[in-house]
Amino acid sequence: MVNLTINGLRVSVEQGATLLEATRFLGFPIPTLCHMDGLSPYGACRLCVVEIGQGPGTRLVSSCTYPAEEGLQVRTASSRVLRARRMVLELLLASCPQSKTIQDLASAHGVRRQRFRQEHEDCILCGLCVRMCSEQMMAGAIGFRNRGEGRSIGTPFDAKSEVCRLCGGCQYVCPACQLRCTYTEPDKAICGGCANLSAPCVEKERFDDMMCYLNPCVACEIRKD
Amino acid sequence: MKRLTSIGEFAAFQNRLSAARSPHIPTLVIPAGACGQASGANELIRAAKREIGHRQLEGRIRLRVTGCHGFCEMEPSVLVEPDRTFYPRVKPGAMARIVEATASGQVLGDLLFTDPATGVRVQKQDDVPFFRGQTRTLLSHMETTDPLRIESYVANGGYSAAIKVVERRDPRWVVNEVKASGLRGRGGAGFPTGLKWERLAQQRDGKGKFLVCNADEGDPGAYMDRSVLEGNPHSIIEGMIIGAYATGADTGIIYVRNEYPLAVKHLSIALAQARELGLVGRSILGTNFSFEIDLVKGAGAFVCGEETALIRSIEGKMGEPRQRPPFPIERGIDGKPTAINNVETWANIPLILRNGAEAFARTGTPGNSGTKIFSLVGKIRNTGLVEVTMGAAIQSIIHDIGGGPSGKARIKAVQTGGPSGGCIPAERFDLPIDYDSLAKAGSIMGSGGMIVMDENTCMVDIAKYFMSFLKDESCGKCFPCRKGTQRMHEILEDISKGQGTREQLELLEELAGAVKDTTMCGLGQTAPNPVLSTLHYFRREYLDHIERKRCPAGVCRDLISFSIGETCDGCHACVQVCPEGAIAGKKKQRHVIDPVKCVKCGACQSVCKSEAVFVA
């Protein structure tokens, strides 16, 4: 067992537990965006930052990836943490204003304005879909490509994936994307019919190989065969 | 080459080579690193060979082609040993005269270096101001070593430190020597190397350990590591052999960026030679010590210089940093303990073991021992690589060695540490160069890039440049790093266009703080440094852009205009180079620039002989 102090409270957790798990065990709320139980920790959104250490050596780390260490001092809601989180949320809001998840988080943290030039992106590259696809669905159909400004998620060479089973797991976990879920074009990898007002399934012939594995489809209740 | 199967055989081999050295025979040393080749060293080498052959001087004059000696500004150059006569910027046509003069023991006065301060010709390289102020323990080996011949390295005492270590059979002693030397990592963070090795030596899982040479040097304006790789690859291999013996590592990896073709070539050749000679591989020199070294070529992502990203890249995955702890020393490549050191760190190791830890610890200042190579670039007269003892004042590098500004404008700052570092203003040039002083001044030591800026450099523009580099080179995993660098760049762009506001400046500072705080790896944590340090020391310039809509350095295109003054003699040169046809005027009469057509490329200014083109 590892003993540490979180917001002044002592807690013992198992070796290998993350700070997020330790903190949640005590019931302190920590916002997360790229973390999901059952998927490996990734540490991309940096919303879950907490302050560790004492004196001049304090620093912020992402609680979802940082392992609990013996004797560690953790603060989950210091002014430095809150300030940093608000800036991350402001950045998120500036890029993805249409996401309900982000709007809710921003509102809960008192972020009421957004001072950057407004963008409308449909992906924050949190990587949940990538991990869902490879870790839970064992497909590995999508992954990250490129770096920096050019980073994106997709299938290799943007070709229709051979290994994608159209399970929709990626959409299910996505905290931001709305656009992707309304596509009905035959060359898109995913059907997304369930989130679509005019379900593509009615054109069964055209979208046959895109239909999800749920049979019948929960949205249109049309059977594949 | 015959494989050496015992330490005794190696000693005999080395003695034979040392005895055959005959240092009294005049030798033309031509530096031909990537920098030398770019300025025409190959041409020079060809001419030298031709002239020596032509005059049948083969036994009487030798030619040695080496890596960069450091004075890149004066390349292609020739150093004549043993007198150490230095001929800068040699034209291939002059080679015949140099060969002839060297053969008859003469010096060509007209080809010598002229000290710009005194106008006096200087014969010996060591008397040239650029070289005089340096302490060249690493760089001096660049002059004596032919990187393509292991014999050359061995003849000069190479690999004797590794042999000494293997003979002594005491890994603990090696670690203690490195600890006692006080050597700190030259890759930027300055972590004590001995301590790192001690931790690796303590790892006992029996599944193997890795040593890595981090040769992914990617900061703009820095090329110290490249020159060591090109000029003295065996010193790195020897360093790694010593490291392996000390820590019990069985595999070494040199991670070198593919953009360094000459370094890759020289390393591959050096590795093949060392393997052939039995210095690398299974049972080294017949002992039961084995150590294999592989070369891994990086695809040129700046972030792959970061330890954990480098490890992932070596594993064949996407170069993306991960959470530390667990540190690579516990879980590195394929989950095995891994110690990563910088090129220059490795190159220092054989010297420490050859000359003793004490001698190393004596140079520099307490806590910052040894020497450090810097690449001095930008608005400086003597561009090149300089090696000084740690703790030397910035002033001495810029003014004594660097020779001051390259143009008429005053030097106003120097950027250390590349995109992760910050700028240091001229008022603080009395600062000693060591890890701690630079960090206190808001910059970092980094791997040794020094970009000199003068009054014609706009600090907003500099910050914008680094941010544009970082927004492309961030791996993009941490959202605040990816978006934060993009947003900082966006705000800086607004400011440089005169569209910035005071509120944006506040936002920029706030954002910079948040990016520093929330990101995972060193790239994000140091990315705001160029912004924060320029804001700290040069806030006035930012305010000029925002409030007066002016760029004091005359760089930001949207805030400047070109005009032609009275000194114009109407030579028409500018009219001919203007790509937009924006300049009009009769010959021998003052010309005028049409501000509507002008795209502010500055071509007119660069060709004007009477200095009549003004920027306002």
Ligand SMILES: Cc1cc2nc3c(=O)[nH]c(=O)nc-3n(C[C@H](O)[C@H](O)[C@H](O)COP(=O)(O)O)c2cc1C
């Ligand atoms: C973004 C980034 C880039 C880096 N690039 C390099 C590099 O090009 N070369 C290098 O030796 N170290 C680089 N480092 C530092 C390494 O992570 C590591 O600290 C170093 O190689 C350790 O070796 P040392 O102890 O010998 O300095 C970089 C670090 C970061 C965060």
Ligand code: FES
């Ligand atoms: S939840 Fe921890 S970084 Fe995203």
